[in-house]
Amino acid sequence: MCPPAPAGVTGNDPGGVTVAMRLFSLALNPAADHAAGYGVAQSAVLDDDQMQAAAAEIRTWPGYAPTSLVSLPGLAAALGIAELHYKDEGTRFGLGSFKPLGGAYAVFRAVARSVAERTGEMPSSRELLDGAHRDSAGGITVCAATDGNHGRSVAWGAHTFGCRCVIYITESVTPAREQAIAAFGAEVVRHPGSYDDAVRAVAERAEREGWLVIPDTSDGSSVTVPRDVMAGYTLMAEEAIGQLPEGRPPTHLFLQAGVGGMAAAVCAKFWRTYGHQRPFTLSVEPAQCACWYHSLIAGHPVAVTGEIDSVMAGLACGEVSRLAWPILHTGADAAMTVEDPLAPEAMRLLAAAPHGDLPLVGGESGVAGLAGLLAVAGDVPARRTIGLDHSSRVLLFGTEGDTDAENYTLLVGRSGAEVRYSAAAFTGEHQ
Ligand SMILES: Cc1ncc(COP(=O)(O)O)c(C=O)c1O
Structure with missing residues (x-):
């Protein structure tokens, strides 16, 4: 646990930009x-x-x-x-x-690696998009913890590249953000606690179920994704x-x-x-x-x-x-x-x-x-x-x-x- 942040500093208003409290x-x-x-x-x-x-x-x-x-x-x-x-x-x-740049790209890479393990060849995104590996990709489940945007990008990536998706959201994620994730066909699980708790919970579930986790963070143990x-x-x-x-x-x-x-x-x-x-x-x-x-x-x-x-x-x-x-x-x-x-x-x-x-x-x-x-x-x-x-x-x-x-x-x-x-x-x- 770290100390609270020091008190903020207040200053003059810059050229008419009104900021009520500049802490x-x-x-x-x-x-x-x-x-x-x-x-x-x-x-x-x-x-x-x-x-x-x-x-x-x-x-x-x-x-x-x-x-x-x-x-x-x-x-x-x-x-x-x-x-x-x-x-x-x-x-x-x-x-x-900006999140699809990371989450959906990582989904593509994870699905491609998994298909390559089964077929011996790394597929291109074009092949996945065209459904060339529909059976292999369809058997893969990707999952992630999110406070909103990352889960949406992973769900979109899964929808785009043809695999299943489970997203853990934190208690504070609003219903609108939840619906935006579910709209891509992902199963959404609301998990009690903080973002960091959800990250750990989804990693444990993935281990049990054989799913591919798509974290946007690393505790040092896993770095590829x-x-x-x-x-x-x-x-x-x-x-x-x-x-x-x-x-x-x-x-x-x-x-x-x-x-x-x-x-x-x-x-x-x-x-x-x-x-x-x-x-x-x-x-x-x-x-x-x-x-x-x-x-x-x-x-x-x-x-x-x-x-x-x-x-x-x-x-x-x-x-x-x-x-x-x-x-x-x-x-x-x-x-x-x-x-x-x-x-x-x-x-x-x-x-x-x-x-x-x-x-x-x-x-x-x-x-x-x-x-x-x-x-x-x-x-x-x-x-x-x-x-x-x-x-x-x-x-x-x-x-x-x-x-x-x-x-x-x-x-x-x-x-x-x-x-x-x-x-x-x-x-x-x-x-
Ligand atoms: C809109 C937006 N900006 C910035 C960030 C911060 O990215 P990072 O968690 O990689 O620091 C996030 C993370 O979810 C985000 O949703």
Whole structure:
């Protein structure tokens, strides 16, 4: 059990951006080594071949399209930075989040490996999609624990590649998120306790039943599947790198973290691409489930216990992924926590776009990076600590849209559909 996060810092309002309560914590990572190369420890987690193989594979899938990288110059000016870019994952494969890049890719790999064990040949995704191994694939059950988006992506992957699927959800997962998983034909089991409890329960059940577990985290004992998940996530970073303005890479990345797989994958891609010139990288977590914040300060993985619950449901994890650790342990330059009310504030800000930018639909967990930026941008000492100034170029990954449409409407006061309607009108006016 670790101590509660230190009290947040409050600061001046940056250029009219209204954040009712700016409570956050910020700590530099004592083990950060910005000058270090992407070394043996990091390559043992993810190497170039794995990243390239995942990207090449996912690009062939039906419905694949890069998500938009949206520039927000009005908000950037209000925050006193040079550029702000938001990678909008709300449209990824029609599932509303970045997660299919990891979960569905890992399902494909697990099914392909299992078919290969029976047939002696690794099938392509095209063959699986065409039903060439329907009998083999149909005999496989994949399973996963989730607080929402990962389970949806695994269920979609199972539906796409022709196998059975069982998803364990936590007590706090809303009925809307549960239905979204069941809609792909998955059996959904509601498990008491936290996300970490559900991870353990599904692993035990899989062991008994002979199912293939698709975890998005690792306790260190099994790494093959969580590595596939992280390899898939790197495509999101690769797309962003290709979409950023030529010659002006980001100076700062604010990456929301649950178990840290997403943040580590993005950090790895930027590290391999820019070396020691990579952006200053911060992890951002809900204050009450800040396992990365506490682990990075401690210098070793620390489990957070107690009330592991947050409006940022996808980030409500108490234990870091041991697979992500070798990357973020030295690759993250700083760690942040944000209080829950900052997430809905960030959602409303994106939707209202009061600084003349394109209105955007960002979900609770997807805007945590923005919430972190808003908090730091309004605080002079915090800005100084991370070197955020008028020349900074910030990149955010908006990792989900309105994946829970009801909750989105409740928190923002308008539906995602209404915000998208204003976005379409904005685009029409600015063409
Ligand atoms: C929308 C969203 N963003 C970010 C994350 C964090 O990813 P990770 O658990 O790999 O840190 C999640 C995890 O479920 C998520 O659903």
